[in-house]
Amino acid sequence: MAKEKPKTLGMREIKEILDLLKDTDVEEIELEKDNLKIRIKIKKRGPAPVWISRSATPLLPELLGEKAPVSSLPAKEGDVAGNLVTVKSPMVGTFYRAPLPGAEPFVKEGDVVEKGKILCIIEAMKLMNEIESEVSGRIHSILVENVQPVEYGQPLFLMEPL
Amino acid sequence: MFAKVLIANRGEIALRIMRACRELQIKTVAVYSEADADSLHVQYADESVCIGSPELSSSYLNISRIISAAEITNADAIHPGYGLLAENAHFAEICEACQLQFIGPSAENIRLMGDKATARKLAMETGVPVVEGSHWIISAKEEALEFASQIGYPLMIKATAGGGGKGMRVVHSPEDFLQSFATAGSEAQAAFGNPGLYLERYIENPRHVEFQILGDRSGNLIHLGERDCSIQRRHQKLIEESPSLGLRQRLRERMGKAAVAVAKAGNYSNLGTVEFLLDSEGNFSFLEMNTRIQVEHPVTEMVTGIDLVKEQIRLAAGEPLRFKQEEIELRGHSIECRINAEDPERFIPSPGRITEFRLPGGPGVRVDTHCYPGYDISPYYDSLIAKVIVQGEDRREAIARARRAMEEFVIEGIKTTIPFHQRVLMSPDFVKGRVNTGFLERLNANPASKARN
Numbered sequence: 001m002a003k004e005k006p007k008t009l010g011m012r013e014i015k016e017i018l019d020l021l022k023d024t025d026v027e028e029i030e031l032e033k034d035n036l037k038i039r040i041k042i043k044k045r046g047p048a049p050v051w052i053s054r055s056a057t058p059l060l061p062e063l064l065g066e067k068a069p070v071s072s073l074p075a076k077e078g079d080v081a082g083n084l085v086t087v088k089s090p091m092v093g094t095f096y097r098a099p100l101p102g103a104e105p106f107v108k109e110g111d112v113v114e115k116g117k118i119l120c121i122i123e124a125m126k127l128m129n130e131i132e133s134e135v136s137g138r139i140h141s142i143l144v145e146n147v148q149p150v151e152y153g154q155p156l157f158l159m160e161p162l
Numbered sequence: 163m164f165a166k167v168l169i170a171n172r173g174e175i176a177l178r179i180m181r182a183c184r185e186l187q188i189k190t191v192a193v194y195s196e197a198d199a200d201s202l203h204v205q206y207a208d209e210s211v212c213i214g215s216p217e218l219s220s221s222y223l224n225i226s227r228i229i230s231a232a233e234i235t236n237a238d239a240i241h242p243g244y245g246l247l248a249e250n251a252h253f254a255e256i257c258e259a260c261q262l263q264f265i266g267p268s269a270e271n272i273r274l275m276g277d278k279a280t281a282r283k284l285a286m287e288t289g290v291p292v293v294e295g296s297h298w299i300i301s302a303k304e305e306a307l308e309f310a311s312q313i314g315y316p317l318m319i320k321a322t323a324g325g326g327g328k329g330m331r332v333v334h335s336p337e338d339f340l341q342s343f344a345t346a347g348s349e350a351q352a353a354f355g356n357p358g359l360y361l362e363r364y365i366e367n368p369r370h371v372e373f374q375i376l377g378d379r380s381g382n383l384i385h386l387g388e389r390d391c392s393i394q395r396r397h398q399k400l401i402e403e404s405p406s407l408g409l410r411q412r413l414r415e416r417m418g419k420a421a422v423a424v425a426k427a428g429n430y431s432n433l434g435t436v437e438f439l440l441d442s443e444g445n446f447s448f449l450e451m452n453t454r455i456q457v458e459h460p461v462t463e464m465v466t467g468i469d470l471v472k473e474q475i476r477l478a479a480g481e482p483l484r485f486k487q488e489e490i491e492l493r494g495h496s497i498e499c500r501i502n503a504e505d506p507e508r509f510i511p512s513p514g515r516i517t518e519f520r521l522p523g524g525p526g527v528r529v530d531t532h533c534y535p536g537y538d539i540s541p542y543y544d545s546l547i548a549k550v551i552v553q554g555e556d557r558r559e560a561i562a563r564a565r566r567a568m569e570e571f572v573i574e575g576i577k578t579t580i581p582f583h584q585r586v587l588m589s590p591d592f593v594k595g596r597v598n599t600g601f602l603e604r605l606n607a608n609p610a611s612k613a614r615n
Binding site for chain 1: 231
């Protein structure tokens with residue numbers, strides 16, 4: 001039997017592995033072959049810990065429009081994960097959970113809210129913009145932290161429509 | 163010097179500016195629309211902020227979102243690139259009000275020079291020859307018709323708020339005038355929000371020669387020589403070169419002086435370009451001034467050895483001009499070919515996915531591009547995919563290098579205008595330097611010059 005030429009793990013193979021991992025939930029993988037041992041750890045997209053997001057978000061339904069300067073804005077919707085609706089930021093700015101520093105947050109996880117309820121404030125260019133809920137439902141999770149900078153389309157809340 | 167600059171643009175120019183920032187050790191912030199999430203400028207920047215949906219009004223023209231992005235990233239300055247908000251005086255003002263340094267001239271400079279009719283008036287007051295025409299906006303059609311007969315036909319009706327080849331039409335005879343005048347006004351209103359029109363004598367097949375201006379805040383202004391941008395299609399530039407064959411040293415000095423004089427009269431600072439029309443007898447006249455970095459700036463960079471974007475940033479940071487006029491020398495010859503995602507014969511846009519993308523290389527070849535294999539050219543934005551800039555010790559070598567670069571450049575998956583450039587570079591007229599704005603028409607009229615496949 002002809003001796004098989006040992007397959008070496010080169011850059012191309014590593015790139016292929018990375019491409020495969022990209023679309024899965026796998027975060028860490030360890031490979032050992034001959035004398036080569038590699039460990040690849042991929043940071044998965046979780047709740048946005050930093051506002052710098054390079055992930056391509058799919059084209060979202062048309063914004064209902066920014067009203068300025070009296071600022072009650074409808075939140076953006078899109079992306080259903082299971083039965084959850086993602087509330088996305090309709091603007092660029094700084095996210096605040098409460099109307100004032102030290103005040104009670106507008107909503108907490110588990111709260112049931114009506115459509116039109118103010119969920120948060122996003123400050124942009126010294127103007128406070130109240131973001132309203134477009135659906136009635138339960139707040140499943142809050143994806144950003146108080147005083148966190150947010151970009152257009154950034155997921156803010158996950159809601160369970162009721 | 164700035165610690166962090168936000169680039170309010172996209173595509174190849176965003177990348178160009180970020181490269182200059184990186185060399186100056188300035189952190190960069192990219193802004194992008196959802197259509198540009200995979201764009202190279204987003205990947206290259208130190209930080210990035212999504213600012214809107216693909217439509218320009220939601221993203222790259224959305225001033226409040228761009229300013230907000232600068233605020234949340236603590237940027238010190240904004241570079242507007244070219245097009246988009248680059249010549250928007252309102253945007254420049256807002257930057258100033260928000261304590262963000264706008265990398266370019268002042269809002270006042272933009273306003274003054276951006277109004278074509280006012281800029282012409284300024285040039286005239288400076289004693290610089292101006293293309294014969296109305297130096298003010300004409301609204302009454304009777305007045306326009308009267309003036310038109312004074313200027314003589316053929317003439318051009320131009321939108322005062324126009325630019326980039328838009329908002330102009332040629333009228334050949336008095337019978338066509340009133341109709342053209344009315345249509346031009348509505349078109350201008352629709353395209354620029356300003357229906358103001360002025361009239362200009364139409365010079366048949368001039369050379370389009372522009373001078374690069376550089377100036378600091380203390381009023382020191384110099385020029386960095388000229389670029390010949392005569393090869394245009396519908397007033398869109400396709401090939402540019404420096405120096406221009408239409409100028410000998412004396413004419414260069416006279417035109418350069420005139421360009422600086424106009425800029426000085428407008429208290430101009432930072433980077434700008436003064437455009438002239440040059441007729442076949444060596445008479446030049448002021449056309450307009452562009453208050454931004456231009457697409458074809460690399461051609462000047464090649465022959466002067468000066469990094470224009472870095473100079474722009476330095477000047478915006480308040481540094482004094484680093485060069486004296488006597489120190490500026492044009493060495494060798496440079497040619498730029500703008501490669502667009504368009505059918506090479508009919509110039510119809512050809513968006514799609516780039517499947518193969520192999521850049522030319524070797525001596526004297528530079529490519530400015532934001533594209534890569536697998537990249538999707540979106541239909542939302544302009545069709546420029548790459549600029550191929552070559553330099554040689556003389557025009558002959560530059561042409562040889564440009565031809566070689568066009569042969570080496572492999573782009574598959576979309577149609578590109580590479581075959582068009584090859585045709586031009588092979589044409590006897592181009593090689594002999596018989597280049598003016600009528601070039602393309604003559605090329606197309608000549609059945610012998612078929613596109614190479």
